[in-house]
Amino acid sequence: MQPIYTIRQLTKEFAVTARTLRFYEDKGLVSPARRGQTRIYSARDRSRLILVLRGRRVGLSLAEIGEILDLYYMRDGGRAQLLLAREKFQERIAVLERQKIEIEKALAELRNGIDTMHRALVERHAAE
Amino acid sequence: MQPIYTIRQLTKEFAVTARTLRFYEDKGLVSPARRGQTRIYSARDRSRLILVLRGRRVGLSLAEIGEILDLYYMRDGGRAQLLLAREKFQERIAVLERQKIEIEKALAELRNGIDTMHRALVERHAAE
DNA sequence: TTGCTCCTCACGTCACGTGAGGTGGC
DNA sequence: TTGCTCCTCACGTCACGTGAGGTGGC
Numbered sequence: 001m002q003p004i005y006t007i008r009q010l011t012k013e014f015a016v017t018a019r020t021l022r023f024y025e026d027k028g029l030v031s032p033a034r035r036g037q038t039r040i041y042s043a044r045d046r047s048r049l050i051l052v053l054r055g056r057r058v059g060l061s062l063a064e065i066g067e068i069l070d071l072y073y074m075r076d077g078g079r080a081q082l083l084l085a086r087e088k089f090q091e092r093i094a095v096l097e098r099q100k101i102e103i104e105k106a107l108a109e110l111r112n113g114i115d116t117m118h119r120a121l122v123e124r125h126a127a128e
Numbered sequence: 129m130q131p132i133y134t135i136r137q138l139t140k141e142f143a144v145t146a147r148t149l150r151f152y153e154d155k156g157l158v159s160p161a162r163r164g165q166t167r168i169y170s171a172r173d174r175s176r177l178i179l180v181l182r183g184r185r186v187g188l189s190l191a192e193i194g195e196i197l198d199l200y201y202m203r204d205g206g207r208a209q210l211l212l213a214r215e216k217f218q219e220r221i222a223v224l225e226r227q228k229i230e231i232e233k234a235l236a237e238l239r240n241g242i243d244t245m246h247r248a249l250v251e252r253h254a255a256e
Numbered sequence: 257t258t259g260c261t262c263c264t265c266a267c268g269t270c271a272c273g274t275g276a277g278g279t280g281g282c
Numbered sequence: 283t284t285g286c287t288c289c290t291c292a293c294g295t296c297a298c299g300t301g302a303g304g305t306g307g308c
Contacts, residue, residue: 134262135261135262136261146261150263150264164262164263
């Protein structure tokens with residue numbers, strides 16, 4: 001009845017390695033059933049995986065993603081999850097804004113360095 | 129005669145920990161002399177450290193910084209160093225430009241997510 | 257003797273990558 | 283029997299942080 005996925009199917013669908021899926025399981029982010037040794041992923045595992053990958057794409061840590069996922073099945077029907085996720089998202093936005101500034105600084109320093117090196121190379125050439 | 133620095137002086141001057149300086153030594157980026165067990169940094173160590181920190185600021189790996197430093201004392205008087213450094217700098221610029229784009233994408237996804245969560249919270253409130 | 261700074265291991269962090277060595281079912 | 287996929291360790295990566303435990307000289 002339930003849609004069922006193998007580890008291979010999920011790696012292809014989401015372009016991740018099997019190692020990644022096992023790692024997420026080890027961290028408690030997904031908990032597939034077993035058929036013997038082999039992992040069997042349910043639709044629920046798959047939707048959790050989607051949330052994990054979405055969180056990772058925006059740069060949340062697996063620990064933060066875990067916190068959000070843990071709230072999903074609580075009694076308030078997801079309100080706490082929404083509030084926590086929003087907070088994490090806002091924090092992330094602030095971090096990324098700062099990173100953008102750092103990148104701009106680094107780019108300026110790099111371009112400056114290239115100019116300086118260029119001049120040094122020209123001087124050497126002239127001194128020949 | 130030569131200016132001499134203790135590990136403590138350098139940590140203060142460059143705002144790094146002693147652990148960092150020992151780590152760089154372990155990686156062969158600086159090689160201070162010893163007085164007994166204690167490290168003694170020369171002016172040369174200090175100027176290498178400045179280059180290491182500059183490289184790190186723009187995001188080069190310690191291995192890349194090491195490659196550049198190794199060229200400094202070669203027979204061609206630094207031309208090879210300039211060429212290699214320029215290449216590394218250009219590669220770094222390309223990486224950072226791509227990172228900027230990734231950050232913009234993540235920011236867009238985060239802001240979008242906040243909007244979606246906001247609407248979900250308002251709906252819940254209205255449904256009360 | 258107490259304090260301060262220095263030192264050397266060596267494990268921990270984060271998100272997996274990468275073998276090594278072995279098993280089940282077509 | 284060969285191939286394929288799955289599995290479980292467990293060490294490696296990168297740039298250090300963080301104790302633990304010990305030493306020299308004022």
